[in-house]
Amino acid sequence: MSGKPRLTYINGRGRMESIRWLLAAAGVEFEEIFLQTREQLLKLGQDGSLLFHQLPLVEIDGMKLVQCRAILSYIAGKYNLYGKDLKERALIDMYVEGISDLMQLILMFPFSPPEAKEKKIATIAEKATERYFPVFEKVLKQHGQDFLVGNRFSWADVQLMEAILAVEEKVPSVLSGFPQLQAFKTKMSNMPTIKKFLQPGSPRKPPPDENYVATVMKIFKLD
C-alpha cells in the first residue's frame, strides 16, 4: 500500500497513455498492473472494481476511477494543471477535447486493415495540419506565451505534446509548417518531468505493434 496511484491496463499505450503522460508531467510516481489474459479482466469485473466493466482503471486517493476523461480531469484538478478559474478550465477543456478527437484516429489506427492504413495516415496528416495544429499555432502566436492557457503549464500543454509526438511517429514532417509548435515541442521536451518521461526506462509505452493489437483483441474481445 504505497499511496501511489495504481494503473491497471494492458502493457501498451491505448487509452491509458494520456494518463501516464499527465501523471508523469505532474511529477507523480505511479504503479502499473498489466493484464495479460481475458480472465483477469473478467475477474476485475466480478470484484466490482470496474464500474462499467471497462479499462482503464486508476486507483487513486481511495477511489477506483474509470473513464479516461474522469481520471484525467481528477489528476489535472488535483495537481493544478486545470487553470485558475472556470473560464481557463473551459479553454483547457476545449483544447483537450479537440486534440482528443485527433488522438482517436491514432488510437484506432493499429486496428485498421493493412490495405486501409495508407489512407488512414493521410487522414491523420490532413486533420492534424488543417484542423487541429493550425488552432494551436495561432493560439501560441497570438499570446506569445510558452503555454497554451493562462501563461501556466496545464493539461492542455501535456495533451498537445503527446499528440504532436504521436502524429510525428506516423507523419515525420508534420510540424514543418508550424514554427510555434516546433518551439513549443522543444520547450516541453526540456521541462524536467517531461524530459524524464521521454527517456528510456520511463513508464512511456512504445508505439503499438502487432503484439499490442493481438493482446487488445484477446483481452477486450473486440470482434
Added chain:
Amino acid sequence: MSGKPVLHYPNTRGRMESVRWLLAAAGVEFEERFLEKKEDLQKLKSDGSLLFQQVPMVEIDGMKLVQTRAILNYIAGKYNLYGKDLKERALIDMYVEGLADLFELIMYHEFKPANEKEKDLANIMDKATNRYLPVFEKVLKDHGHDFLVGNKLSKADVSLLENILWLEELKPDALAKFPLLQSFKARMSNIPNIKKFLQPGSAKKPLIQEKDIPNVIAIFH
C-alpha cells in the same frame, strides 16, 4: 445582446440536446440559432466562430465554446451542478462519461438504415440493461439519496434522466427491472425547471423524423 447564451446547431437533438437539458435544469434561458442548410454552417466556419470547424457552439460569457464536454463542464461549474469538491467531481465525471458512451449508441439509432434498426435497438437495450442502468440503480440503492452524488442535483442526474427518457421513447418498458430508476425519473421530472422543460413549447427537441434526416445530414456533409 440579451446576455443569454446562444446555441448554434441544427433544429434537432444531436449533440446539442445535452446542453439544452443542462441549461434548462439550471433554470437558464437561452436563444437558439438553427442551422438549416450547409451554407449556414459554412458561414460560421468562415466567420472564425468555430474553433475546430464544428458545432455544437455556444456563445456564453463572451466566449464561443465548442466541444460538447467543454460546454457542459462550464455550465455545470458555473451553475453549481458539479459537486462540492474534486472527489465529487470525479464521481460525476465517471457517471457522465459512462452515460455518454450509451448516448453515442442512442443518438445514432434514428440514422441507422431500416434493415439494421431492430438489431441496433437490441444492442442498445442490451448495453443499457446489462451495463449502464444497473450501475445507477445500485448507486441509488447504496446511499438511498434522491440524487446520484453528494445528495444534491448535478449534471450526472440530468444526464441520467435525459438518457432514461430517450431509452423509454425507443422501448417503453426500458426501466421495467429498475424500480429505483423509476422513482428517480418521477422525482426528477417534478423538479420545477425540469418539469417546465418537459412541457410542450419548451426548447426540448422531439425525436428526429425520417423525413428530416436527409436535410440534417446535408448540413454536415
